Amino acid sequence: MPAPTIKEILKLDGAENRIEVRGWIKTRRDSKACSFAEINDGSTRQNLQIVFDTTKGDFSDILPALVTGTSVRIKGDLVASPASKQKWELLAEKVEIHGGCDAEAYPIQKKKTSDEFLRTVAHLRPRTNKYSAMLRIRSELSFAVHRYFRNNGFFYVHTPIITSSDCEGAGQMFNVTSFDLAKLNELPKNDKGEIDFSKDLFCRRTFLTVSGQLEGEALALGLGKIYTFGPTFRAENSNTYRHCAEFWMIEPEMAFYDLFDDMDLAEDFVKNITKHVLENCAEDLDLFAKFVDTSLHDTLKNVAETGYERVSYTDAVKILEPENERFENKVSWGADFGSEHERFLVETYFKKPAVLYNKPKNNAAFYMKLNEDGKTVRGMDLLVPRIGELIGGSERENRLEVLEKKMTDFKINPENYRWYLDLRRFGSVPHAGFGLGFERMMMLVTGISNIRDVTAFPRVPGYAEF
Numbered sequence: 001m002p003a004p005t006i007k008e009i010l011k012l013d014g015a016e017n018r019i020e021v022r023g024w025i026k027t028r029r030d031s032k033a034c035s036f037a038e039i040n041d042g043s044t045r046q047n048l049q050i051v052f053d054t055t056k057g058d059f060s061d062i063l064p065a066l067v068t069g070t071s072v073r074i075k076g077d078l079v080a081s082p083a084s085k086q087k088w089e090l091l092a093e094k095v096e097i098h099g100g101c102d103a104e105a106y107p108i109q110k111k112k113t114s115d116e117f118l119r120t121v122a123h124l125r126p127r128t129n130k131y132s133a134m135l136r137i138r139s140e141l142s143f144a145v146h147r148y149f150r151n152n153g154f155f156y157v158h159t160p161i162i163t164s165s166d167c168e169g170a171g172q173m174f175n176v177t178s179f180d181l182a183k184l185n186e187l188p189k190n191d192k193g194e195i196d197f198s199k200d201l202f203c204r205r206t207f208l209t210v211s212g213q214l215e216g217e218a219l220a221l222g223l224g225k226i227y228t229f230g231p232t233f234r235a236e237n238s239n240t241y242r243h244c245a246e247f248w249m250i251e252p253e254m255a256f257y258d259l260f261d262d263m264d265l266a267e268d269f270v271k272n273i274t275k276h277v278l279e280n281c282a283e284d285l286d287l288f289a290k291f292v293d294t295s296l297h298d299t300l301k302n303v304a305e306t307g308y309e310r311v312s313y314t315d316a317v318k319i320l321e322p323e324n325e326r327f328e329n330k331v332s333w334g335a336d337f338g339s340e341h342e343r344f345l346v347e348t349y350f351k352k353p354a355v356l357y358n359k360p361k362n363n364a365a366f367y368m369k370l371n372e373d374g375k376t377v378r379g380m381d382l383l384v385p386r387i388g389e390l391i392g393g394s395e396r397e398n399r400l401e402v403l404e405k406k407m408t409d410f411k412i413n414p415e416n417y418r419w420y421l422d423l424r425r426f427g428s429v430p431h432a433g434f435g436l437g438f439e440r441m442m443m444l445v446t447g448i449s450n451i452r453d454v455t456a457f458p459r460v461p462g463y464a465e466f
Contacts, residue, residue, distance in 0.1 A: 005043035009078065010087060017078045021048060021090060022098075024127060025070045027110050028063075035063055039072065042132050045283050049081065049089040050074055062095050068110060069101030069127075115453050122457050122466055130291070133284035134446055134454060137277060141438075141445065144276035145229060145250055148269060154225045154252060159212030161231065164204055165417065172236040173207035174245075208233040211435060212251050214367070214420055217396060220253035220431060221423055227252040229438075237461045241450045242339070242387070244439065246459035253433035259369075259378040259395040262432035263355045266382045266391050267308045269436075270353070274304040277445045285445075293447025299385050300445060302352055309354040311345070313376065316356055319349055336363045342381075342388035356381045366410045368394040370402055380434070387444050393434025400424035 003020040004012075012019075023041030030036075033055055038047035052059045066072065073096040081089040107113075107121045108128055118125040125131040149156065162176050178201035179187055188196040197205040212228040219226045232249045252265065278285070278300055289296040311319075320331040320341055329338050337356070346354050357380040361370060368377035382391035397403045403424055407414050414421060442454035452458040457466045 007043035067103035069106040071098040144273040159215040216253040248438035257432040296447040339388040395432040
């Protein structure tokens, strides 16, 4: 059997006091009769104190090597600790070093280190308190997502990573090809002198997906309620605190749902997974509440417990226009709201999350259902404090003739979406869905202000190391 984790050890009742522990040295200090080390294995924020009693054993040869970063296996007796903040400590008897560490060269020292620096050593930052806590919360939040949908009758499906469809219509997609780009002059060309992708592996131009929504709609119109949870990609040269080139999306699609059903689900989903984190990650959340955002607990309780405001886009404009002096980008009807406007609504005006709905059609994707007024679509955004838009969704356009006209207006070739139009030809039904950026949800629950710090190895413009 593997050695117990420190998390498991700290829960022991002491009946089995002979144990083995494995992990990395965080710190070590010496006194006259003893040396003390803190060891952590990533299973919990708490360290286990190791006591090297020099009156009961000779550790003189190995102690100098027990520096920060060294990996060890230690056997000994687990005893009650006299310190008030820890239940147990381990009286070391046998010590084995798995991997030594150059203390002076090791970049993770016991001192405050900037996030900017830690991004350059992303392969080591999971050993810090902040990033190990973030990763544990990310794991628990992922579990909460799957648990929520399973408990509510959804099927987990896998949509393609490689696709020929541009869901968002923005063209900011990574190309996928089997061509040898080191031999540009040898690539096959068509009569127009353009690269002939019919000679490529998939016999057409393909991309990394920006969303699994379109394929998700097809699956929902056979299974009823589905969700995807996977990586998506945007080739957008955007260096903001909210954007990455690679990120994870949660995208449910539901047959027979309208816009208001969609809004109800989005609110219930966010409340549920936030509550789960509050109940299951208290120790790690305390770290972020102490060192990152002192108002974190209040924010999360507000998100988990308060009824969300519902406001139409038109009414939101009426709220925002009198406040234009405070905004860098002025608001008028038809304008696309930015983060400053979204955060004003939820942080200053409503003081709680809000769902914005019935957006102008000119700012909406082609698949959003057109309202009777001909000016707005049945789209919605769920807004939360500090982040702004957390969720974007809509009732999907299920009328074939309306969708075909919208595709023409967007200059989308319907032949490339023949299969998508078939969903409207054969047994079309009202349906809706949304997308939640998982990294933004992580920013909300941890208080971390930059998306680069809520994923292990961020992919952003100009940087794809590791």
